[in-house]
Amino acid sequence: MGLTRDELRGGFRGLGLDSGDGVLVHSSLSSLGRVDGGAETVVDSLRDAVGDDGTLMMPTFTRYDRPYDLDTSPSTVGAITEAFRKRSAAVRSSHPTKSVAAIGPNARTLVDNHDLRNSIGPGSPIHRLIDERGGAVLLLGVDHTTNSALHVAERLADLPYRDQLAETTIRRGDGSTETVEVNRVHCSRGFGVVGSIARRLGVGREGRVGDAAARLLDGRTLLSLVVELLDEQPGLLLCDVPDCDRCAYGRRRIATTG
Numbered sequence: 001m002g003l004t005r006d007e008l009r010g011g012f013r014g015l016g017l018d019s020g021d022g023v024l025v026h027s028s029l030s031s032l033g034r035v036d037g038g039a040e041t042v043v044d045s046l047r048d049a050v051g052d053d054g055t056l057m058m059p060t061f062t063r064y065d066r067p068y069d070l071d072t073s074p075s076t077v078g079a080i081t082e083a084f085r086k087r088s089a090a091v092r093s094s095h096p097t098k099s100v101a102a103i104g105p106n107a108r109t110l111v112d113n114h115d116l117r118n119s120i121g122p123g124s125p126i127h128r129l130i131d132e133r134g135g136a137v138l139l140l141g142v143d144h145t146t147n148s149a150l151h152v153a154e155r156l157a158d159l160p161y162r163d164q165l166a167e168t169t170i171r172r173g174d175g176s177t178e179t180v181e182v183n184r185v186h187c188s189r190g191f192g193v194v195g196s197i198a199r200r201l202g203v204g205r206e207g208r209v210g211d212a213a214a215r216l217l218d219g220r221t222l223l224s225l226v227v228e229l230l231d232e233q234p235g236l237l238l239c240d241v242p243d244c245d246r247c248a249y250g251r252r253r254i255a256t257t258g
């Protein structure tokens with residue numbers, strides 16, 4: 001027997017997710033253990049947890065080296081996000097590499113006008129969910145290295161390093177393609193450090209949903225915490241992976257401007 005829709009809903013409610021909430025979900029299906037009905041059941045149970053007045057958002061990121069088709073390009077960030085974007089109620093944003101999908105009363109306005117060069121910065125769909133809707137961040141079986149909201153904090157903190165630009169392609173409804181320039185968000189492999197800091201400060205709630213370790217954090221609290229930390233320590237989110245060009249660039253910028 002796998003996990004049921006009701007058990008999952010109970011798990012999300014136990015974590016503090018409530019009717020009417022807005023929440024950005026980062027997830028790993030396999031972390032939950034066996035789920036009856038798989039990813040579809042997880043999507044149903046999340047919708048049950050926030051109700052008809054709640055708003056769910058998930059990243060539906062896509063590859064730089066493939067043309068982006070809003071209707072058909074699969075999400076590269078997990079089975080739950082792919083099941084979610086295919087729902088008839090879901091609206092997906094037009095960003096060719098960092099699209100998000102949302103379901104709920106505010107979904108359309110949250111994902112509209114996704115700026116090509118502001119994929120996950122101030123005013124982007126993820127920031128709008130947090131800032132305008134008081135949205136939370138749910139990490140379901142994943143750690144902060146997948147937490148896209150931290151890219152918003154990087155931009156709000158006015159760090160000496162900047163997003164680089166990259167080219168990618170959009171495919172229109174009529175089959176034509178267009179090459180565009182997008183910002184390339186910074187490396188997130190160093191974001192895990194936020195987990196232990198948040199835990200130490202008592203920010204967010206942790207628990208289990210099925211077999212998955214899960215955390216629910218208030219988005220505004222998380223952003224202000226990380227912005228404050230970055231003001232003190234601008235290299236906080238840079239990773240230690242030896243061949244990481246982007247974090248090496250970040251360190252150089254910090255060294256030359258600090």
Ligand SMILES: [Zn+2]
Nearest residue numbers: 187239244247
């Ligand atoms: Zn890195």
